[in-house]
Amino acid sequence: MSGTGPEGWEVVIGLEVHCELRTRTKLFCGCPNVFGDEPNTNVCPVCLGLPGSLPVLNREAVELALRIGRALHCRVQSSVFHRKNYFYPDMPKDFQISQYDVPVNADGWLELPSGKRVGIERAHMEEDTGKTTHVGGGGRIHEATFSLVDYNRAGVPLVEIVSAPDLRGADEAREYVEELRAVLVATGASDGKMEEGSLRVDCNVSVRPEGTTELGTRCEIKNMNSLRSLSRAVAYEAARQVEVLTSGARVVQETRHWDEADGRTHAMRSKEEAFDYRYFPEPDLVTLSPSDEWISAVEAALPVLPAERRRRVAEASGEAPGSEAVSTVVRLDLDDLVMAASSAGADAGLALRRLANEVAGALADAGRVSLDPAAFVELVRMEQDGELTPAQARRVLKELVAVGGAPRDIAGRLGLRSLGSDQLSSVVEQVVTDNPREWERFAGGDDKLVGFFVGKVKAATGGNADLRAATELLRGRRSQSGPSTT
Amino acid sequence: MRVAYLDPPLERSPGGGCRRVDRGRPGRYDGRVAQPISEDEVAHVARLARLELSQAELEQYTSQLAQVLEHAADIEALEIEGVPPTAHPFPLVNVLREDVPRPCLDRDEVLAQAPDVDQDRFRIPRILGEAP
Structure with a gap:
């Protein structure tokens, strides 16, 4: 499928990119933020959610979040952390500290190489979750017999960058992620390693008939861990939605899981109430309110993007x-x-x-x-x-x-030296003189013969002639040799 | 269980300020919260919090939560235009720490708290559904 989507339909995409920040320690505790360490060695009472522990915000994580915000032309504002409550074993606290209604960065944009500006709705701070490995059933979540959890990643600082639904088609989605990645790496906020999960992309996809402006019902696709998966998943999902709509059915808003092996997206059946997160302000953290001086200093230190x-x-x-x-x-x-x-x-x-x-x-x-x-x-x-x-x-x-x-x-x-223009002229004269019949035909309008003469020049000079210059000389000589034809 | 009476509700004065209103019988719900909480909603919140409630507890908490919401009705009556929301009762902002590593817990000690351990990880029953 082409990058622009099924014929007669427009594919509308918004992306949520989770970016792990390159700090030395986690967001709210002093545990090292390192990929690939022995499981469950970088944990402490704070990131394990043990009773009585208290989170304290990492200054460097804020610094990097501000860099991202300013690089994406966002408004930096006073922001509040919230608890997002849910029961799932990847977070031992049973909630994730995130930002909800007042993110640190809002309303920016990213300029793509094509010149298009993609809106950035927000770029907020939150903590990463632990890593679950599903065992049995080929690693697929529904067929697994049990799961294993490593909490080294729990509490690692993230910035989640949410784009407006401004992207059209798989190619543009990919262009956006590549450009965003380049910006994140340039600011020093991220190492950009998708293969290590430093950058993770979720994708909201909907389709609508070309020429219409109302947004269709969207599905969120998760579990794409490369740019190639992103393109494939978007293409598959767009085609699926078009098929649903053309058959007269309706697209159901849901989260779908990309399966790299079978090249399809699958609906993840979850109880509806799992998405009732009961956000409330995190009572253990105070407002984050970066001073104008801090924001200006961050901005002044940004590299050329x-x-x-x-x-x-x-x-x-x-x-x-x-x-x-x-x-x-x-x-x-x-x-x-x-x-x-x-x-x-x-x-x-x-x-x-x-x-x-x-x-x-x-x-x-x-x-x-x-x-x-x-x-x-x-x-x-x-x-x-x-x-x-x-x-x-x-x-x-x-x-x-x-x-x-x-x-x-x-x-x-290497014995490489272009012939001077005088030398080249005399070589051209020589090959013309040596091949009078061919010259007559060339002069008579048979332009194919220019190749013949250029070949002769090349052979005569052992490749040291500028053949484009030789071609010009030949054509120039012909036009000077008078109106032999026409 | 008896619920303590609440303070009389606040009412907006014509000048925009607030004053206590004496309604004779203090603290009764005056209808300004559109919907008092239902037993179904309490049961839903309990499920989300993984709390198992008996019917008696459900009734008790529904009545108690209704009282809490009545208190919220008092706040709804205030003139709050131009008043920024309070995110935290302390007048503090930007409590930050430096990005310096600190010692972690010993893994054996950590895993000793787990119900089950496999390959140095917490072993958990098979999960239905994805991470929300």
């Missing part, structure tokens, strides 16, 4: 901010090299192309590359000045990425 980096690269290179090349170099953290070329007065558009193609390719192969900015800019200049042909420049770049060094030395060592 991806949307702004794309804008800068676009401006320097003359490409569109939403172009594939621009998003690629920003995503791969190569944009500083474009800016280096630009500020050195070299061709930033050429730098962008080399980075988005050759360097990105080398990165994909090697996992990481190091590239000295000065050497890279020097290479861009050499290509730009015609000292190297594009093919030669690519060759030198490959060597530069692999072993480093000075581009001029590499070119010298």
Whole structure:
């Protein structure tokens, strides 16, 4: 299925992203916040909910929550923690401390590479739950024979980021999560590791006939642990809802579980009253009211965020901010090299192309590359000045990425030097003279023969000619050779 | 069980302030809370809190909770426009701690409290339904 959904229908998506904060300790106690430790070693009376223990809010968790809020252009406000009451073994207290009607961050937006702004309704603080492992029945919850609980994760600080239902289709949902992840990593709030559960995505999906504006009944999908699962789950769920509606039935609002193995969503039957959380203000915590000074300091320390980096690269290179090349170099953290070329007065558009193609390719192969900015800019200049042909420049770049060094030395060592324009002209003259019959046909309008001549130039120069320049010379010579036809 | 009389209800004065109203017979529910609590609602809340109530207890608590709600009716009568909600009775904000690790409990001691243990984890019966 395409990313835009079933034909004639619009898929409407809102996402809830849970982001574990990169603090040293948990939200309300001094237990270490570490992934992958031995089970039940990072626990204390507070996160186990033992009687008489009291939570105290972690300053660093607030700092990171504020960074997220400001990076998402949210209003930061005085906020209150609530108890969300429910009985489930992942929380030993039988409630989760969360924020309810007054979240710390509200009403922001995230700009996607496409330029679209997605509304952020809120980004509130809460504690994570323990990790349950279902044993038997292939790990499926309904077929399990028993479950095991590790409370190391109980109490780990989270920020839950709730988007407006502004996303249309699986591709856009994915673009949003990728962009949000980049912002969260850039602020230092998150390590962005979906595979370790540092970022978890729940998805509200509804469908409506194209051209209508009323929202359809939505379903919430849980248990997607990769971007690929997210795309698949959205596509499956949208198709399912369209089928329900076209058969004349109605979509039932419910929570559905994504099953990666069978590629479907399944309704989770829960008693209705399980969702009656009886929120009330947490009496053991006081209001969180960050001062204007704190908020300003957080804002001043924010790094340049991806949307702004794309804008800068676009401006320097003359490409569109939403172009594939621009998003690629920003995503791969190569944009500083474009800016280096630009500020050195070299061709930033050429730098962008080399980075988005050759360097990105080398990165994909090697996992990481190091590239000295000065050497890279020097290479861009050499290509730009015609000292190297594009093919030669690519060759030198490959060597530069692999072993480093000075581009001029590499070119010298490899014997790569573009012919000067005088030399190229004389080679072109030579091949024309050597092939008079072909030239006559070319001059007579048979444009296919340009390839023939370019091939001859290439052979005559051992690949050291700028073939685009050779093509221009050939065409120029033809137009000067007079109106032999037409 | 006898429920203590509540204070007389507060009533909004024309000036916007509040004053006590003497209705002769203090503390009776005056109908300003739209619905007094029903036995069904009390049973529902008890289920959510995993409390098992006998019929006698259900009746007792329904009557007691109705009295509590009557008290809320007093508050409803106040002029509160422009008064921010009270989140906490203490006049404190931003009680924070530094992000510094502290010692955890010994795992054997922790797991000794569990009804059942398996692979260093709390072993629990099979769960019906997902996490709410």
